[in-house]
Amino acid sequence: MFLGIDCGTQGTKALLLDAATGTVLGEGSASHELIRGPNGRREQATEQWIEAFEKATATALAQAGVKGAAVLGIGVSGQQHGLVTLDAEGRVLRPAKLWCDTESTAENQRLLDWLGGEAGSLRRLGVAVAPGYTVSKLLWMKEQHPALFERIAHVLLPHDYLNYWLTGRCCSEYGDASGTGYFDVRSRHWDVELLRHIDPSGHLTAALPELIEAHQPVGYLRPELARRLGLNSQALVASGGGDNMMGAIGTGNIAPGAITMSLGTSGTLYGYCAEPRINSQPSVATFCSSSGGWLPLICTMNLTNANGAIRELLQLDLDRFNALVAQAPIGAEGVTMLPFLNGERVPALPQASASLHGLTSENLTRANLCRAVLEGVTFGLRYGLDLLRDCGIHSERIRLIGGGAKNPLWRQIIADVMGAPVICTTHGEAAALGAAIQAAWCHARQDDPQASLEEICERCVSLDEETAVRPDTRAVAAYEQVYRRYRELVNSLYGQR
Template sequence: MFLGIDCGTQGTKAIVLDAVSGKVLGEGSGAHHMISGANGRREQDVQEWLNAFEQATTAALAQAGISGAEIQGIGVSGQQHGLVMIDELGHVLRPAKLWCDTESAPENDRLLDYLGGEAGSLERLGIAIAPGYTVSKLLWTKEQFPELFARIDKILLPHDFLNYWLTGRCCSEFGDASGTGYFNVRTREWDLDLLRHIDSTGRLVNALPQLLEAHEAVGTILPAIAERLGINPNAIVSSGGGDNMMGAIGTGNIAPGSITMSLGSSGTVYAFADEANVSAQPSVATFCSSSGGWLPLICTMNLTNATSAIRELFALDIGAFNAAIASSPIGAQGVLMLPFLNGERVPALPHATGSILGLDSTNLNQANLCRAVVEGTTFGLRYGLDLLRDSGIKSANIRLIGGGAKSAIWRQIVADIMDTPVICTTGAEAAALGAAIQAAWCHSHAQGTGESLHALSERCVSLDPESETRPVAEHVAAYQQVYQHYRNQLQGV
């Protein structure tokens, strides 16, 4: 039995996986809260992660009806790009700055200038650093909180921090490390000189976690944490990874030919590659995977956060929101929303704000606004998918995950806008499942049995045939015109 944890923006989810049968036996969750500021600040108190971890684990074990003593390994998935700073006593210095935090955009611009712009960053790191990546958060902290910066002993990503809490060991694996902005995705090494540019004392270099291969375990759970969680004190903790990397494993996206699209707080599209073919397009992040390869990826900053904002504005539950979308025609009678509530990464508009265009006295209604926000967020994913396709990524279908994937009307909109069939996995928690599968893989290596990740994926990942949604030709044609209108409007943002 293996425990998979996904520490996301809105909460932590846990699943219990029987890796022999491939079945998920139980699930649990715990909520987080956001600390927000008008200057783009998006932070969280890491203690909430620990509380939610315990709550979710307890609920998953209870639903599974098993003893925690049966857990052989734990895998952790975490929201990417976040920064957790720890002093030499093991204390967290301040709330974690998250992936969606844009407060350090000016610092990112200065670091990008130092690297020689996007082209220089791609040449040096294999990625173009963007607002939200970890590297600018370090420079921001140095300038805004110099006294705290001087106490840094460890710099960790969210999933690294949870592994540290579980084991007492500071490690990171290549996939999540790819999103820091101080990691070379081609050579799979930290860029130490970039960190020395931020701080010449070497403090940041000395604070880096050790890098692990994806199949390696961080270690064994600490006795006190095992007792707190009520699980086997001999359970191993796998390398884990970022939520996108774990989502790839949890959707069977571990070989060329698959595309995963996540409709979560942010929107992501990614595909496995067995070589580091860095795209010339700065918006395509050629991250490493957490399965031994690479994971070319695009990420939009606004997805269900934007749709939820509109839904809550009208006080609609999910059912009423979906009904409103369905009652509005393709193109929402000319209403177009650019839903850039958090700025935007793809398209690359970090300083953008949201807009609603095309309103007149005949189309200003609730249904059109509901459909416009769903279409607007999905157009951003189409923009990113086009970039991936231009770089050579191919797939016969899209594996759809995230909260938005539960909506039949949204699945149809995705299929029509992408002109590609979509299908969901049977389990809703792909990142937590991927973390559990990776834990089973790491445990197999530690035991010397060497079961392949492919074999585990074949057994544990299944698709839901009832969710399969195919594009409708007339819808595809209609959306092509609306999408072109969206592209035209980006010129003025």
Template sequence: MTRQSLFLGIDCGTQGTKAIVLDAASGKVLGLGAAAHSLISGANGRREQHPQEWLDALTESTHRALQQAGVDGQDILGIGVSGQQHGLVLLDDQGQVLRPAKLWCDTETSAENARLLQHLGGESGALERLGVAIAPGYTVSKLLWTLEQHPEVFARIAHLLLPHDYLNYWLTGRACAEYGDASGTGYFNVRTRQWDLPLLRHIDPSGCLEAALPTLIEANQALGTVLPAIAERLGINPGAIVSSGGGDNMMGAIGTGNIAPGVITMSLGSSGTVYAFADQPNVSAQAAVATFCSSSGGWLPLICTMNLTNATGVIRELFELDLVAFNTLVAQAPIGAEGVSMLPFLNGERVPALPHATGSLHGLTMTNLTRANLCRAVVEGTTFGLRQGLDLLRQTGLQSHSIRLIGGGSKSPVWRQMVADIMDTEVICTEQSEAAALGAAIQAAWCQSGESLQALCARCVSLDPASRTQPVAARVKAYQQAYERYQQHVATL
């Protein structure tokens, strides 16, 4: 094995951190490691984490990945970091974390978000000014919340970072940001690719937030090399470069080869995402479409649904079913679940835009109330939300010849067929399910080697031919009827 080929990809998510070792010369993933995080939750929608847990998990998952790969950490040439988007990490002038990080799923700042949205002129005003409509999960409302709830913390802010920016800061000592992840802050203009300084001055006229902003760098730029003490702790080469990294969706796009128009990535995780590459910032008039920058030099229009495997999991637990038994029941029920419709909005919903909605069942009769129909109805209901999102993306002019499916739900052949039929598009899974960690490793190779991203993705992203699923015309038609029924139920809300 040549020394020139080993890269580490890190993905710091909500539930844990994953690390992979990639041999970029052969395109093979040699090792995978993981470590869990805990969550600080409050009844008021608080969802926070201690960044120290990310550092511990990054260290542990790296050691495990290197051990599984059976390689010498001194041969690692570069590291790329993918991070959960929108989280707020505040540091003082010594680089110390000031308070736990508020996460993307935190809704404690909903009131602050509503006031900022009003200041911007509502959703249409935000779309016109920023290219995105800010939502409670975005970073900007967390800043206003910190100012009002913790003024003593706010006064000490020296660095204003996203989760992946913070991990890069820990690795290199440099505070930088990359355009893709920066797009999800709510104080960044996705068209001009610049910070919106007047919006930060609206929150704090003193200018302290402006001074705390990280430097923006391009996706193919390295921040520098790993600090010697951190390299020793991780057991890797201190000469390894650290790439710009990015948000988990941006890195997932690279890790599924979604770097040119025509491919759509769909993630069936606890929440659902659908995104595609665009070479122009065609901002949709629909607030649900977030036209983020990509981490490959373009844009990444994206929709997110709040209810997916978290909703199917609730039904599984209710009936005490394992995955195999659940999928068997889904397959037993006919398309449309004999008239049973579920609106699975257990977490509120973004697509359709119903933040305060709750879940509901429709069309129940004495004969169709069966376990099989309820199991199918929850999978159909969550997938219809993704279909609505895909339709919004297609309205912006995006073409989709193929859907690349990732996330836990993609492992189910029943669900894959359902996605192909409901979207009327071919579906295929990538061989490496940890798409964000893979994308981060590929990006590190891009930064270090100067080889084109296209060539690296062609070699390192493999599709699983056994998972290729084509839509069946008769089913496409039957699902279209069930989808229209779902839309009618949604309209009543």
């Protein structure tokens, strides 16, 4: 039995997997809260992650009706890009700055200028650093909190920090490291010179964690923590990885021919490549995968958060929101929403704000507003899908995960906007499932170095045919016109084609 943990923005999920049969035995969850501040600040107290880990794990064990002593391995999935800094005693210096934090946008631009712009960043790192990446958060911390910056002994990502809490060892694996902005995705090494540009003393480079392969363990669960959590003291802690990398494993997206779309607070799209296909379009991040290859990926900053903002504004529950969306026609009678409430990453508009267009006295209805926000966030994903297709990433069906994937109406809209069939995986918590699968793989390789991740995925990952949706030909044609309107608006306001 293996425990998969997914520490996300809104909460932590735990999942217990019988890897021999592919059966999910139990699940649990616990919520987190955001610390919001001016200029796009989005932070979290790491203590919340620990508390949520314990609560979610206890719930999963209780639901499964099993003893924690049966857990052979643990895998941790974490929200990417977040900055966790520790002092020499292992104490957290300040709240973690998250992926959705845009407070360091100015610092990111200065770093981009030093790198030679997006083209220079792509040449050097294989990715174009964006405001959400970790590197600009370090420069921000140096300038805004210099005394704390001088005390940094360890620089970790969220999942790295949880692995440190579990084992006492600081390390990072290639997939999650890809999103720091100081890692070369081709050579799979830290870019030490870039960090010395931020801190010439070498202070930061000394704080970097050791890099390990995806199949390598971090170590064993600390005995005192095993007692506290009621888990096996010999449980092996796998390398884990970023939530997108674990989501890829949890949807079986570990070989060419699959595309995963995650509908969460943010929206992500990714597909597997055996080689690092670095795209000239900076919005495509060619991260390393946590299964041995690469994972070209796009991420939108606004998805269910934008839908939720309209629901809250109109005081609607989810059922009523969906009913209103269904009442409005494709294109919302000319109403278009650019849902950039948190700025945006795809298209690359970190300083953008949300806006409504095409309003008249006739079309200003609750139904059209609900339809416009759902269409607007979906168009951002379509923009990203077009970029992936340009990279040669294709799939017969798009695999949907995340909370939004449970919505049949949204699944049909996605199929129509993308012009492609979509289907959900049987287990929607793909990142937690992927973490558990990776833990099983890591454990198996201790006895058999040739143990196959593909075989474990075949047992543990399945598609739910009852959720399969095909695009409607007439709706696809209608959405092409509405999508063109969206793109023209983005171009006219921001010069983004």
